[in-house]
Amino acid sequence: MPTNPGSPEVFEQRDPNYRARVEASFARQKAMGTLKIALVRVEPGEVELAFPYQDELTQQHGFIHAGVLATALDTACGYAAFSLMSPEAAVLSIEFKINLLAPAQGDRFRVVGRVVKPGRTITVCQAEAFAQSGDKSKLVASMTGTMMAVVDRDGITH
Amino acid sequence: MPTNPGSPEVFEQRDPNYRARVEASFARQKAMGTLKIALVRVEPGEVELAFPYQDELTQQHGFIHAGVLATALDTACGYAAFSLMSPEAAVLSIEFKINLLAPAQGDRFRVVGRVVKPGRTITVCQAEAFAQSGDKSKLVASMTGTMMAVVDRDGITH
Amino acid sequence: MPTNPGSPEVFEQRDPNYRARVEASFARQKAMGTLKIALVRVEPGEVELAFPYQDELTQQHGFIHAGVLATALDTACGYAAFSLMSPEAAVLSIEFKINLLAPAQGDRFRVVGRVVKPGRTITVCQAEAFAQSGDKSKLVASMTGTMMAVVDRDGITH
Amino acid sequence: MPTNPGSPEVFEQRDPNYRARVEASFARQKAMGTLKIALVRVEPGEVELAFPYQDELTQQHGFIHAGVLATALDTACGYAAFSLMSPEAAVLSIEFKINLLAPAQGDRFRVVGRVVKPGRTITVCQAEAFAQSGDKSKLVASMTGTMMAVVDRDGITH
Numbered sequence: 001m002p003t004n005p006g007s008p009e010v011f012e013q014r015d016p017n018y019r020a021r022v023e024a025s026f027a028r029q030k031a032m033g034t035l036k037i038a039l040v041r042v043e044p045g046e047v048e049l050a051f052p053y054q055d056e057l058t059q060q061h062g063f064i065h066a067g068v069l070a071t072a073l074d075t076a077c078g079y080a081a082f083s084l085m086s087p088e089a090a091v092l093s094i095e096f097k098i099n100l101l102a103p104a105q106g107d108r109f110r111v112v113g114r115v116v117k118p119g120r121t122i123t124v125c126q127a128e129a130f131a132q133s134g135d136k137s138k139l140v141a142s143m144t145g146t147m148m149a150v151v152d153r154d155g156i157t158h
Numbered sequence: 159m160p161t162n163p164g165s166p167e168v169f170e171q172r173d174p175n176y177r178a179r180v181e182a183s184f185a186r187q188k189a190m191g192t193l194k195i196a197l198v199r200v201e202p203g204e205v206e207l208a209f210p211y212q213d214e215l216t217q218q219h220g221f222i223h224a225g226v227l228a229t230a231l232d233t234a235c236g237y238a239a240f241s242l243m244s245p246e247a248a249v250l251s252i253e254f255k256i257n258l259l260a261p262a263q264g265d266r267f268r269v270v271g272r273v274v275k276p277g278r279t280i281t282v283c284q285a286e287a288f289a290q291s292g293d294k295s296k297l298v299a300s301m302t303g304t305m306m307a308v309v310d311r312d313g314i315t316h
Numbered sequence: 317m318p319t320n321p322g323s324p325e326v327f328e329q330r331d332p333n334y335r336a337r338v339e340a341s342f343a344r345q346k347a348m349g350t351l352k353i354a355l356v357r358v359e360p361g362e363v364e365l366a367f368p369y370q371d372e373l374t375q376q377h378g379f380i381h382a383g384v385l386a387t388a389l390d391t392a393c394g395y396a397a398f399s400l401m402s403p404e405a406a407v408l409s410i411e412f413k414i415n416l417l418a419p420a421q422g423d424r425f426r427v428v429g430r431v432v433k434p435g436r437t438i439t440v441c442q443a444e445a446f447a448q449s450g451d452k453s454k455l456v457a458s459m460t461g462t463m464m465a466v467v468d469r470d471g472i473t474h
Numbered sequence: 475m476p477t478n479p480g481s482p483e484v485f486e487q488r489d490p491n492y493r494a495r496v497e498a499s500f501a502r503q504k505a506m507g508t509l510k511i512a513l514v515r516v517e518p519g520e521v522e523l524a525f526p527y528q529d530e531l532t533q534q535h536g537f538i539h540a541g542v543l544a545t546a547l548d549t550a551c552g553y554a555a556f557s558l559m560s561p562e563a564a565v566l567s568i569e570f571k572i573n574l575l576a577p578a579q580g581d582r583f584r585v586v587g588r589v590v591k592p593g594r595t596i597t598v599c600q601a602e603a604f605a606q607s608g609d610k611s612k613l614v615a616s617m618t619g620t621m622m623a624v625v626d627r628d629g630i631t632h
Contacts, residue, residue, distance in 0.1 A: 031223040034214040056192040059233075061314050065189040066251045067229020074225050075217075093224045094596060095620055097255035097413045097571060099440045099460060101433040103314075116458060117417040121595065122568060122622065124415045124458075142432065142440075144415060144460055146569055146620065148596065156219050156261075252438060253462055255413060255571045257598045257618060259591040274616060275575040279437065280410060280464065282573045282616075300590065300598075302573060302618055304411055304462065306438065347539040350530040372508040375549075377630050381505040382567045383548050387541020391533075409540045413571035419630075472535050472577075 011045035011115055015087045018044060022079045025091075029075065037072050037111075039079075045115035047079040052108050064104035069111075069129050069141045073098060076113025077125035077145035084118045089149040090156045094122075096145035104140045106131030116144075123147045169203035169242055169273055176202060176241045183249075184237060195230050195269075197237075203273035205237040210266050222262035227269075227287050227299045231256060234271025235283035235303035242276045247307040248314045252280075254303035262298045264289030274302075281305045327361035327400055327431055334360060334399045341407075342395060353388050353427075355395075361431035363395040368424050380420035385427075385445050385457045389414060392429025393441035393461035400434045405465040406472045410438075412461035420456045422447030429459075439463045485519035485558055485589055492518060492557045499565075500553060511546050511585075513553075519589035521553040526582050538578035540615070543585075543603050547572060547617035550587025551599035555621035558592045563623040564630045568596075570619035578614045580605030590618075597621045 015021060019042045026032060026039045035057065041048035049072050059065045074096050082091040113127035129141040150156050173179060177200045184190060184197045193215065199206035207230050217223045232254050240249040271285035287299040308314050331337060335358045342348060342355045351373065357364040365388050375381045390412050398407040429443035445457040466472050489495060493516045500506060500513045509531065515522035523546050533539045548570050556565040587601035603615040624630050 025218045028218040029223065030214050030216045031226060056188050058188045060183045060186040061248070065187065065229055065232075066254070067225060067232050068189060070228040070232070070254075070256075071223055071225020074223075074228070090219070093258050095255065095257040095569065095598075096224070096228075097253065097460065098228075099253040099432075099462065100251050101440060116415075117455070124417060124569075126458075139433070142442075142460070144413065144458070144569075146415065253411065253440075255618065257590075257620065259598060274573075275613070282411075282575060284616075297591070300600075300618070302571065302616070304573065341534045344534040345532070345539065346529060347531045347533060347542060372504050374504045376499045376502040377564070381503065381545055381548075382570070383541060383545020384505060386544040386548070386570075386572075387539055390541050390544070391539075406535070409574050411571065411573040412540070412544075413569065414544075415569040416567050 011084055011118060013044040013084055017087065018083045021087065022047065022083050025082065026079060031071065032075065035068060035071060037075065042079070042083060045080055045084050045118065047076050047083065047113045049076050049111040050108060053106060064109065066098065066100050069104055070098050072109065072111040073113065073127040073129055073141065073143040074145060076111045076127045077143060078147055080113040080115050080125050081123035081147035084115060084123065085149050089151050092148050092150050092156070094146040094148050096143050098141055098143045100141050102138060102140045104131055106133045108132045121149055123149070169276060171202040171242055173245045175245065179245065180205065180237045180241050183240065187233065189229065190233065193226060193229060195233065200237070200241060203238055203242050203276065205234050205241065205271045207234050207269040208266060211264060222267065224256065224258050227262055228256050228301070230267070230269040231271065231285040231287055231299065231301040232303060234269045234285045235301060236305055238271040238273050238283050239281035239305035242273060242281065243307050247309050250306050250308050250314070252304040252306050254301050256299055256301045258299050260296055260298045262289055264291045266290045279307055327434060329360040329400055331403045333403065337403065338363065338395045338399050341398065345391065347387065348391065351384060351387060353391065358395070358399060361396055361400050361434065363392050363399065363429050365392050365427040366424060369422060380425065382414065382416050385420055386414050388425065388427040389429065389443040389445055389457065389459040390461060392427045392443045393459060394463055396429040396431050396441050397439035397463035400431055400439065401465050405467050408464050408466050408472070410462040410464050412459050414457055414459045416457050418454055418456045420447055422449045424448045437465055485592060487518040487558055489561045491561065495561065496521065496553045496557050499556065503549065505545065506549065509542060509545060511549065516553070516557060519554055519558050519592065521550050521557065521587050523550050523585040524582060527580060538583065540572065540574050543578055543615045544572050546583065546585040547587065547601040547603055547615065548619060550585045550601045551617060551619035552621055554587040554589050554599050555597035558589060558597065559623050563625050566622050566624050566630070568620040568622050570617050572615055572617045574615050576612055576614045578605055580607045582606045595623055
């Protein structure tokens with residue numbers, strides 16, 4: 001059941017086929033396969049991703065690189081927004097901001113993105129990344145991102 | 159010659175060995191090797207990185223994923239800050255914000271990070287990413303990041 | 317009862333006198349009196365402010381200026397962080413980011429700031445501003461802010 | 475002569491009447507009069523504001539409140555963007571992020587906003603605030619903001 005911070009409404013999708021549309025677009029993101037980031041769950045206005053700890057994605061102290069967290073958080077924001085868009089729209093990130101709250105150490109990472117405010121052109125999302133070790137889960141990063149619906153722009157298809 | 163937006167000063171490094179220190183830390187970032195991001199230039203308060211277009215790092219429209227740009231920009235910010243820190247300090251990103259200004263299309267990407275305001279604990283940096291095709295260069299993303307000097311924290315070494 | 321997005325823990329204050337300390341510092345912020353922003357509620361890690369619509373604080377379309385919202389949101393973040401700090405610390409804002417979600421129209425504005433991640437030096441907060449008209453409340457802006465505890469710095473007292 | 479960080483181009487205005495249009499809109503921002511923020515200079519894609527130190531706009535340590543700086547920086551960003559828009563557009567801030575770089579102490583404050591990337595719908599700007607005392611000037615805050623051109627929306631006129 002999606003919850004949205006400060007905004008308890010459950011969003012209505014404009015496209016009953018939203019889940020297949022998100023899955024198809026996610027599958028075209030080659031960066032997701034390269035970084036082993038998987039799409040776990042899609043609801044109207046909420047998307048969950050997961051990826052395992054990978055030594056080859058670390059920064060100098062052996063934590064997952066902040067940019068890798070940003071990649072997953074941005075993707076979660078983008079598809080949370082995309083799930084509420086009309087079928088002919090493509091989604092682009094305009095900007096995002098991430099706070100790194102704790103070292104990204106753990107066996108596995110779970111990332112949840114949610115729409116805070118949907119709009120015809122601009123959708124604002126928040127996302128959180130949790131490091132999981134055994135049955136423990138710790139918030140390691142949070143993001144606010146601004147996503148734009150784009151229709152009929154050269155080279156950008158939904 | 160480093161230039162800093164709004165702050166024309168040339169920074170003095172506290173550690174004459176700053177370049178070797180940056181290079182050694184960068185070499186420990188396994189994510190850099192995985193994403194083929196290279197360290198091109200290190201000056202006091204300024205670092206330049208570069209990476210080629212890679213199909214396996216794209217988002218759904220074939221552009222380089224915003225998170226990959228963020229990874230390079232964050233790293234450029236981090237090492238620009240680290241170049242001015244004292245030898246016993248480690249550097250961590252507290253937060254960063256990226257604006258995506260144009261589709262990340264090109265043969266090669268150049269990323270320049272600069273210190274805007276150095277500090278004992280907190281250093282603020284800006285970074286820009288340029289897409290290069292032939293002899294053309296286009297600004298595709300900009301970042302502002304806040305970096306922290308950390309001394310004597312468990313599991314975090316310089 | 318304070319709730320924190322993505323982090324359901326209730327924070328423990330380090331200083332049993334936190335409420336009086338927040339109130340005394342708030343009273344020294346002359347900008348609060350000038351903008352008629354009142355301190356409504358203080359809990360450990362959570363602060364609520366309120367202010368009426370004021371024609372003299374509007375932007376060109378008659379909405380409350382985004383910067384005025386930012387002033388209240390930043391103050392709510394700062395005192396949410398300050399409520400968890402030790403008695404000898406002062407609080408400074410390092411940075412904040414605000415998203416304007418809807419036009420700031422209404423009779424009265426309520427602003428709630430919460431600690432997301434407390435720390436010895438760095439505390440990350442989120443805050444939300446709601447426009448209220450009659451019995452309706454609408455989320456109009458959200459902020460993420462990074463606050464720093466400062467001890468023994470010239471000219472900065474708790 | 476306007477300069478834009480990372481983007482040395484001089485922008486062309488779409489509306490030869492841009493200066494009068496900015497001045498008229500600025501004059502409708504009642505918050506500017508209340509906070510004594512003056513419009514000093516308007517160029518295509520660049521706007522300069524100024525305001526004196528005012529005791530009634532301070533935070534708890536006697537510095538100008540970060541939210542007041544944000545108000546001026548956001549306005550400078552908005553009108554830098556607006557100066558390049560077509561005559562029928564209104565401008566709204568979508569989001570902004572500010573870094574506080576030094577205590578806002580001084581006799582007078584100068585704020586310069588510049589367009590980094592203009593666009594039909596979205597324009598990205600940067601702005602800087604300088605504290606001035608005698609003939610000294612110090613960078614105290616920087617902002618990145620995302621501005622939107624709005625046409626034909628209820629209640630929002632250019």
